[in-house]
Amino acid sequence: MRILLLEDDIDIAEGLVAGLKKHGMACDWFRSARLGQSALFNAPYDAVILDLGLPEIDGMDVLAYWRQHQIPIPVFILTARDALPDRLAGLNNGADDYLCKPFSLDEVIARLHALVRRSQGRSQPMLQYGGLQLDVAACSATLNGQALSLTQREWLLLTLLVSHPHQVLSRAQIEDKLYGWDQEVESNAVEVHIHHLRKKIGPSFIRTRRGLGYQLGTPP
Structure with a gap:
């Protein structure tokens, strides 16, 4: 899961970025409203x-701009504006959720998971593929009832593949989900992660589609 964060308070933003990464999410943080507004058009x-x-542009105007351009990605407003008219305006202008500061990180994480589940048409926090079961909220995976030990990138890749079981994902698409803009990507990084997942789950679990990318193979 890759999250875009627009927040000008450094302490709040750094805490959110650290918390999101701890819960298996990649995060790009922008203090500038203009940069953050355009970022949504350039990454998945x-x-x-x-x-x-926000400085430069009010967050409500950023939201309106996205919705005017038919951007369907879930938007979670996290703000100090706690008056009822502000909450109503945010939701009526296209926000998918609204939470006032101060906040609990655990609640933010839970609300994000719920938003993404709904946007993907899922009602349950669990993903399953054969004997593989992923608890997205807990960032944990089991194979035939046995816990799997995964790195953060392996977890991100695994959830991406299992969320799109019939789709062929190119290396570029995978890199866009696994890495933020401030992170360097080695040329063989995706292949290394896939190699490790095959060792841990099964050699035929991920199928290479030559010239196209990767997709799920035989259920474990």
Whole structure:
């Protein structure tokens, strides 16, 4: 899961970024409303966390701009504006959720998972493929009842593949989901992660589609 964060408070943003990464999410943080507004058009984000009190452009105007351009990605407003008219305006203008500061990180994580589940047409926090079961909320995976030990990138790749069981994903698409803009990607990084997942789950679990990318293979 890759999250776009627009927040000008450094302490809040750094805490959110650290918390999101701890829960198996990649995150791109922007303090600039203009940069953050355009970022949504340039990367495959799963959800947005949006502060309203941003410099340059008010967060409500950023939200309106996205919705005017038919951007369907879930937007979660996280703001100090706690008055009822502000909450109603945010939801009526296209926000998918609204939470006032101060907040609990656990609640933010739970709400993000719920938003992404709904956007993907899922009602349950569990993903399953054969004997493989993923608890997205807990960032844990089991294979035939046995816990799997995964790195953060392996977890991100695994959830991406299992969320799109019939889709062929190119290396570029996978890199966009696994890495933020501030992270360097080695040329063989995706192949290394796939090699490790095959060792842990099964050699035929991930199928290579030559010249196209990768997709799920035989259920474990």
